[in-house]
Amino acid sequence: xxxxFLATAYLRYHLWRSVLLVLVAAVILSVPLISQTLLxxxxxxxxxxxxxxxxxxxxxxxxLDLVMSAxxxxxEAADPxxxxxxxxxxxxxxxxxxxxxxxxxxxxxxxxxxxxxxLEFRGLELAEGRPFAILGEAVLGASVxxxxxxxxxxxxxxxxxNLFDLDGVYPLEMQVTGVxxxxxxxxxEAVLADIKTAWxxxxxxxxxxxxxxxxxxxxxxxxxxxxxxxxxxxxxxxLDSFHFHGEPDSYPVSAVLVDPWDDRSGTILRGRYLAAxxxxxxxxxxxxxxxxxxxxxxxAALLDAVAVVVGAAALAAIGLALFLSWRLRAxxxxxxxxxxxxxxxxxxxxxxxxxxxxxxxxxxATGIVMAVQSRSDSIVGWLLALSA
Numbered sequence: 166x167x168x169x170f171l172a173t174a175y176l177r178y179h180l181w182r183s184v185l186l187v188l189v190a191a192v193i194l195s196v197p198l199i200s201q202t203l204l205x206x207x208x209x210x211x212x213x214x215x216x217x218x219x220x221x222x223x224x225x226x227x228x229l230d231l232v233m234s235a236x237x238x239x240x241e242a243a244d245p246x247x248x249x250x251x252x253x254x255x256x257x258x259x260x261x262x263x264x265x266x267x268x269x270x271x272x273x274x275x276x277x278x279x280x281x282x283x284l285e286f287r288g289l290e291l292a293e294g295r296p297f298a299i300l301g302e303a304v305l306g307a308s309v310x311x312x313x314x315x316x317x318x319x320x321x322x323x324x325x326x327n328l329f330d331l332d333g334v335y336p337l338e339m340q341v342t343g344v345x346x347x348x349x350x351x352x353x354e355a356v357l358a359d360i361k362t363a364w365x366x367x368x369x370x371x372x373x374x375x376x377x378x379x380x381x382x383x384x385x386x387x388x389x390x391x392x393x394x395x396x397x398x399x400x401x402x403x404l405d406s407f408h409f410h411g412e413p414d415s416y417p418v419s420a421v422l423v424d425p426w427d428d429r430s431g432t433i434l435r436g437r438y439l440a441a442x443x444x445x446x447x448x449x450x451x452x453x454x455x456x457x458x459x460x461x462x463x464x465a466a467l468l469d470a471v472a473v474v475v476g477a478a479a480l481a482a483i484g485l486a487l488f489l490s491w492r493l494r495a496x497x498x499x500x501x502x503x504x505x506x507x508x509x510x511x512x513x514x515x516x517x518x519x520x521x522x523x524x525x526x527x528x529x530a531t532g533i534v535m536a537v538q539s540r541s542d543s544i545v546g547w548l549l550a551l552s553a
Contacts (some may be wrong), residue, residue: 167544168513169472169517169521172514172518173521176536179434187522187529189479190219190483190522190526190530191527191533192448194526194527194530202270202534202537204461204523210349210452211454214350214450215232215451215453216236216450218450219423219449220422220431221448222421222446222447222448223235224445224446226243226244226245228401230243231243231448231455232454235419235422235503238353242267243270243420245268245417245418246417246420246444246445247414247415247416248413248414249414249415249465254434257433259426260426261423262423263286263421263423264280265278265283265360265419265422266364266416267419270324271339271356272321272324276323276366277358278358279358280360284304284357284424289346289352292343292345294342298342298536300362300399300404300407301365301399302340302354302358302359303339304342304343306344306355306531307348308353309353309354310341315340317342321339321356323341323366332390333452335444336397337366339356349548364417365407366398368480369416369417370407388539403413423447432445434521487518487519
């Protein structure tokens with residue numbers, strides 16, 4: 166007890182040095198556990214979403230870019246394909262196609278143009294409001310709504326992809342109709358809208374307002390001024406005037422999620438896209454993400470080895486600091502020895518100081534790890550969104 170009392174008194178007297186040693190030791194103890202927690206959480210988040218998506222159609226090219234774009238809405242999008250790929254799945258009667266168009270963003274969140282089938286496919290539920298129903302309406306992911314402070318009744322403007330775009334692609338003001346319940350998936354960081362709304366942003370569809378008033382028409386006072394005005398806000402008054410140019414099968418989509426009726430239907434669909442000359446490829450996300458996770462954990466094993474070396478070096482530095490501290494206390498120990506304290510007493514005093522530091526560091530490290538584990542889903546979701 167005397168050794169513990171003296172050790173506690175010494176550590177309290179040198180408070181800031183003790184706090185620094187505790188923090189360094191806590192970080193050394195907690196970092197390996199935190200990295201494993203986040204890696205396991207990332208693996209589960211990646212694989213669970215991939216396993217819940219049987220098949221993805223996209224332009225032939227990088228399978229990883231296609232899957233990351235279709236499932237996690239990454240900026241590294243694959244080349245677009247057309248709605249003809251989605252219609253082909255409908256015509257085959259082998260599954261339900263869910264087109265996605267993710268070319269645009271709003272306030273840092275990816276705009277996902279899709280259909281209402283996507284909400285059912287992902288099992289998304291609304292925390293408030295209602296789903297999108299007409300052009301210009303959007304549903305916000307939980308994280309987007311919280312970050313922007315928006316809810317049903319508010320508006321959100323799409324971000325221009327190029328400030329010097331002369332092709333008629335203008336920002337669109339979207340009406341927020343609902344907010345999704347949090348899922349801990351990339352859907353929390355997305356803005357969901359009807360795919361036709363995304364096509365309006367792309368300039369494929371637009372509406373017109375007649376600048377001639379009813380009074381002017383009745384009076385016959387019609388001049389040769391501009392009769393058509395393009396809008397970036399879809400209001401009830403001009404909703405019926407919105408139309409699209411070109412053949413619907415030629416409209417762009419980033420990818421098509423496919424929910425086959427059964428395993429047999431999925432196998433048949435995959436077989437139809439095996440030919441190398443086919444510009445469309447069918448990818449099984451679980452296979453692509455499985456390969457990615459294997460690579461990540463190979464790298465993680467190397468990082469763990471580096472962490473062990475760095476941790477050992479840090480512990481050696483802490484040991485050196487304690488050793489030098491005891492060397493500086495040599496006169497103090499000599500005085501204690503003259504007062505009758507044997508070498509065993511001095512060793513107990515040193516052991517008590519180290520034990521107190523380790524116990525406090527261990528408790529702090531445990532608290533940090535438990536806090537990370539309790540928020541691992543949201544942290545992993547944020548990291549995935551950030552990496553995307």
